Amino acid sequence: MNGPALPRSLLKPEAGTSPPRVLALAVEDLSLRYGGPAQPPAVDAVRFELAAGEIGVLIGPSGCGKTSLLRAIAGLEPLAAGRIVLDGRVIAEAASRTQLPPEQRRIGMVFQDYALFPHLTVAQNIAFGLHGRPRASQKARVAELLDLVGLGHAAERAPHELSGGQQQRIALARALAPQPALLLLDEPFSSLDVDLRERLAQELRGILKQTGTTALFVTHDQLEAFALGDVIGVMHQGRLAQWDSAYRLYHRPATRFVADFIGHGVFTPARSEGGPGQWEVHTPLGVLRDAAIEGVCAGDCEVLLRADDIVHDDASPVKACIERKAFRGSEFLYTLRLASGEQVLAHVPSHHDHHLGEWIGIRAEVDHVVTFPREA
């Protein structure tokens, strides 16, 4: 299922005093195939939009089509169907065989391997996309970008004299120098260690917001996606399963795949009764209610129970046996088995250090009730 389409030329202003959000990128029913028509498409009827200055992130399991989609937007792969519009200009359209070459799209790219020119200095690398500008203007822009990425002192150094994180900052500065209409980033931090990745993701968001850059970022790391994205697309087998905020992906997943891919949780047999505004979902942990429940699955169904929906409570009449436990610093992730046989997960503060096989009291505290059809 694709995410909701936003209005064509002008996106709705957010509540409050923020200015109107102008549409920058529209990807319309884009499909891409590597083999003949008998082959399944690598990207299948994907549709989403990005407002100017917005950061979109694509996540999904290996082989779901993230890189292929990015390459199609960059102009490195032809479209089998659909259209791409950037700043009001059609840059690719299957029906009319329009395919603007990459260098005419005003799109910057940052890849996993920094792809810096080894024989050029840092400053020359950043100036690479500024050919044709007067020298003084080039120099000023390079200095501005070096400052932006915090590497003003490294202008005359060779790329190999810099650390991985510093090289990736230079690659970012080089891509931003010509002020692209859109910046595409394909797993730019995946070869760096975890601590550095987290820091760079925060830095990157700051830089993109400071420069008002519209960006689309590919990662398989959920935390990186949540830290960076204004809006996140979950891809599955070439399709965009949901295009939404991190909050809604977690609390209102549109499909079972998204529910399973984002966060920890289980699907438990349940039964929905009632009607609009008064649904009651009967579960082995009691009755769940949520006035804002969306797309409820009436009758026999399965309900999503996240690990943070289950609260350890000694006073609760519902007991569960601890089958597994994983220490996560401030909390344990307990895998629990109810007497009725269902398995649930629970995040429990780590000072509640119970033994495997022990029965503990639990209750469900579910703010967002999400149901799916019961699987055979």
Ligand SMILES: Nc1ncnc2c1ncn2[C@@H]1O[C@H](COP(=O)(O)OP(=O)(O)OP(=O)(O)O)[C@@H](O)[C@H]1O
């Ligand atoms: N050049 C190619 N020729 C043929 N098939 C390809 C080519 N590139 C990718 N594919 C196939 O297209 C599908 C999508 O691949 P893609 O690289 O876009 O996925 P991805 O989500 O970026 O994966 P990963 O996270 O592993 O990089 C996969 O089935 C892949 O095998």
